[in-house]
Amino acid sequence: MDLPRSFTIRESSHRIHNPFTSEKLATLGRALRLAPDTSMLDLACGTGEMLCTWARDHRVSGLGVDISSVFIAAARARADELDVANRVTFVHGDASGYVADEPAGIASCVGATWIGGGVAGTVELLRRSITPDGMMLIGEPYWRREPPDQATVEGCYGIGQDDWLPLPELIESFGQLGCDVVELLLADQDSWDRYEAAKWLNIRRWLDANPHDELAGEMRAELDTAPARHVRYQREYLGWGVFVLMNR
Template sequence: MDRHELSALAHAEHPVAAPISDVNVRKLVQRARNESAVLDLGCGAGEWVLRAAEEQPAARAVGVDLSDGALRRAEDEARRRGIADRVSFVRGDVREYRSDGGFGLVMCVGAVHAFGGLTETLRAASEHLAPGGSLLIGDGFWERPPDERALRALGADPADLLSLPDLVDVVEDAGWTPVHGHVSEPGEWDDYEWSWSGSLTEWALDHRGEPDAAEVVEVARRHRDGWLRGYRGVLGFVTLLLRNSCERRWDVGVLAP
């Protein structure tokens, strides 16, 4: 089974593909209020962009992703929610997507790897942003220095992620400043991880005769074991609402502090 299909199954009961509760997703989208246009880079099945469109009845919204299956599900969900006239989805590499730069809110939650890292994501996302607009960026960080078990479970290197203070420094060095943020809580992580492995396991148990069933249940078992014995309490996730701290004042053409 390919990774896109596995991801779809794993997130069946947790469509927000990040360790964030529905309540906190709603708070973040409301705080990032934009009534004109919203762009989600690496939208997956579209939950963030759909919720942004629901919260902002006057806004148009666009999601970009490479997965055909995820985008089909996103389009179906937009029709089911009655907002398909305001939400569109583009299949393509987020690094190659081009726009007129008129989006008041650009989101990239849990997909900064698609650009090669946080700094590259900030640079690329800003190209789509209208003057005075905001970025909503979600990325992982080390809650505490990772040990070998955590690194092995994640297939990671210590240099792959930063501490939260260092991550914020990177954001500010790139010319952005946080105006709001949410650090995923242990309960949100637990709910996300149990849902991820549990959804795969349930699918495998309900489809025992499928050729992929044994593989899927093993993927779920390894993932759960890696979380419980490796990176639980080590891997963190933060979602930041950002404004450009050195954006030009477009009316007078000088740098704003």
């Protein structure tokens, strides 16, 4: 049980595994007006930057779960680095179906709604881990512009145009799930660039160090095509944001 090695290669330098910068992550933490000792469950937590920095800045406590052993090791190291290991715990495991032992003030899945089979299933999963007045954080792509063809859809990580919704329809869908949207923060094109472009240097450095690895051909092909794909498709057509929800 682990992420494909190609994933951890391309995001090896990332502390945030989505199109947020550290500044945007900090802005989101402030926007939530977090009380000290707020408990938090972060599903598909990656390298734990949200939990660790919010534990440092807002004194939250909590648990992160991720399927990547590499990311969990990095999350634990980050907790030690920020001196918050007494406030946060990281577990290597499948976040799909994971429910907190005790209800938390915040339950999040920021950028991995596949764990619940999509937004609706992930909202239902997070609901099982929050207090009655708790908040759910969902990170999800949306269409900035209507994709004109299937090539654009596939260039934006998608299989079909219905994989994602335009932003107004996405917001409305949360209401249909019985949620109030109480806050949001959106990535912008610059933060998309930081997320995507950092992958290219990670791949190049890895290729230089591992020219004969069995993944070298796959990673070389990705580096050959990813920059143009990003500026042609992802940067122009795909948005991304974190949406903060409370049960009605």
